[in-house]
Amino acid sequence: MNATDSPRIRFLGATGTVTGSRHLVEYAGRRVLVDCGMFQGLKQLRLRNWAPFPVPASSIDAVVLTHAHIDHSGFLPRLVQQGFRGTIHATPGTADLIAILLPDSGRLQEEDARYANRHGFSKHSPALPLYTEAQALHCLKQVRRHAFGQGFEPIPGLKAAFSHAGHIIGAASVHLDSPEGSITFSGDLGRDDDPVMQPPAAAAGADIVVVESTYGDRRHSEAPSADALCDVIARTAARGGTTLIPAFAVGRAQAILHAILSLKAAGRIPDLPIYLNSPMATQVTRLVHSHADEHRLTEPERRDLVEKVRYVRTEDESRALNHPSYPSVIVAASGMATGGRVLHHLEALAPDPRNTIAFAGFQAAGTRGATLLAGADSIRLHGQWVPVRAEVAAIEGMSSHADQAQLLAWLGTLPRPPRHVYVTHGEPQAADALRQAIEERLGWPASVPEYLDTTPELPCP
Known part of the structure; x- marks a missing residue:
């Protein structure tokens, strides 16, 4: 494996927070964005939605979505508005859902802006939506569907495939593979005992694993x-x-x-x-x-x-x-x-x-x-x-996210130990608790990336 050509990840979101999932994979001079979420919650996070994207949108060749929740897909219309012209890859369920969620998101933002302007409580004059319903509908033209387990190439030389993640309809883990190295993104993982959704599939073996940690510091209540x-x-x-x-x-x-x-x-x-x-x-x-x-x-x-x-x-x-x-x-x-x-x-x-x-x-x-x-x-x-x-x-126990034990169990299905695990999509305490559990119980190197961190080149075997 040539380390200088191996895939690298830049963490553009979901660091120190459960929102704004955006992982930029750079390989062979091309760029693939895994998830394109909206930041929510604290004002300093929400302001990132309005800030210039960390890389030019036009430089991104493709987007691969793990699932449709707004913190994973909600920035797509804005990215297209800023110049992204590539393909948006998604499972059929995710494609069906974003066709509902994104226009609705744009419509709500327009309604909120009109309401704020009518009642004069916004600090901005006029208050504007991040994007409109029409812009959301426009971005859907770039969506391409792929069945679970069906291979595709978001960029030349980088193979991709979706596997079931549970959580919601269409939710997937994403496996990226190249001759120089491989990466598995967990996406948001569902629960083995979820009363509605099927459980996640086993994890695909990879050199690098990026795992969510929403409930990385706790277990769900055993009480029904x-x-x-x-x-x-x-x-x-x-x-x-x-x-x-x-x-x-x-x-x-x-x-x-x-x-x-x-x-x-x-x-x-x-x-x-x-x-x-x-x-x-x-x-x-x-x-x-x-x-x-x-x-x-x-x-x-x-x-x-x-x-x-x-x-x-x-x-x-x-x-x-x-x-x-x-x-x-x-x-x-x-x-x-x-x-x-x-x-x-x-x-x-x-x-x-x-x-x-x-x-x-x-x-x-x-x-x-x-x-x-x-x-x-x-x-x-x-x-x-x-x-x-x-x-x-x-109401405890109704979350659709895997808890710490279930996250570790999913990682335990990997056919071989990864070279490194990056823990994302969690509040700081939850992410660090899962990092520590991975190191202590699985014996694998793990870390919690900061905003805009870039992974080092994969070491040669």
């Missing part, structure tokens, strides 16, 4: 998550309140709805109405039928998701939910309360002590979700401070 969800909904209904569940439109919304429907069918919670207030999540739920091989839901369970949930489609219907006349459950995007219709529900429901705001997934630092779980007595929404008198609860 359905019990915690049942308790929250039941006690909230008993005091005449509404349970508001912020949820990611892709993956968690469907899992949460399935869990609530199961509780209702078993008579464990009252027969109250269940609302899904996310046009995007409504479209995503329909995709569950066309990708049945990737999840565990039976045909009757898929049918129940469509027939036994009340889908909120119009803004008038959404506003009506802010003044419920009887106990109910509202599932609304986004999962970390960073945008979307859930913000209007928070504004209306958070001041009422009868209600509950229940979070069922990871909350990144700097998000409203993290602020609420930390016990804040008020949150800033649409330019004003809103008191929080509602109960705030965390």
Whole structure:
């Protein structure tokens, strides 16, 4: 192996944070970007979305997506706007999902900008969207689909293949192989015991492994998550309140709805109405039928998701939910309360002590979700401070991310020890805890890269 020609990685995101996944692979004078995510959470991270991209967008030859979540795909329209003209490679499920998520993201940004300008609470005059719905639709023309296990070449001489990662529909680990060295990116790994998604496939052997660490410092609760969800909904209904569940439109919304429907069918919670207030999540739920091989839901369970949930489609219907006349459950995007219709529900429901705001997934630092779980007595929404008198609860065990034990188990499926493991996509404590566990339990060299770090050339064997 010629070390001077081996693939190198520049970490342009997902370092010190779970958002902004962007890994630039440079090989033989070409560039491949693995994931093209949007930064979320702390302001200093969000500002990176507006900063010049670390390399000229026109110099990137291809993008390879691990999955469709906005922190992995949400910057694509902006990258194309800045000059990227290459191919966007994705699994069929990811291609189907970004066709929903990216235009929705652009549309929400336009709506938020109009709302900010109308009410004058933005520091910018005028407030502008990062990209528009039209720009998001335009970038989809560059997408090319590849089945799991089907080889392709994003650039000459560099072979690529997707393998199942669980997590959400279409989610993949990515294996890149060249004569001079190989790299496996875990993507976001799902759980072996996920009630909805199939488990991840075994890891492909590689010289370098890049692994996520969202839950790298903890184990998921062994107590059934359905019990915690049942308790929250039941006690909230008993005091005449509404349970508001912020949820990611892709993956968690469907899992949460399935869990609530199961509780209702078993008579464990009252027969109250269940609302899904996310046009995007409504479209995503329909995709569950066309990708049945990737999840565990039976045909009757898929049918129940469509027939036994009340889908909120119009803004008038959404506003009506802010003044419920009887106990109910509202599932609304986004999962970390960073945008979307859930913000209007928070504004209306958070001041009422009868209600509950229940979070069922990871909350990144700097998000409203993290602020609420930390016990804040008020949150800033649409330019004003809103008191929080509602109960705030965390539903443990409903995350779609592998925990530390499951991440180590996935790494343990590698057919041979890698030369190095890079731990990304985690808060600093979580990433370093996983690094330490890899070194101590697997005996492999591991490190946590900093923003804009570049890997050294692969050493010759």
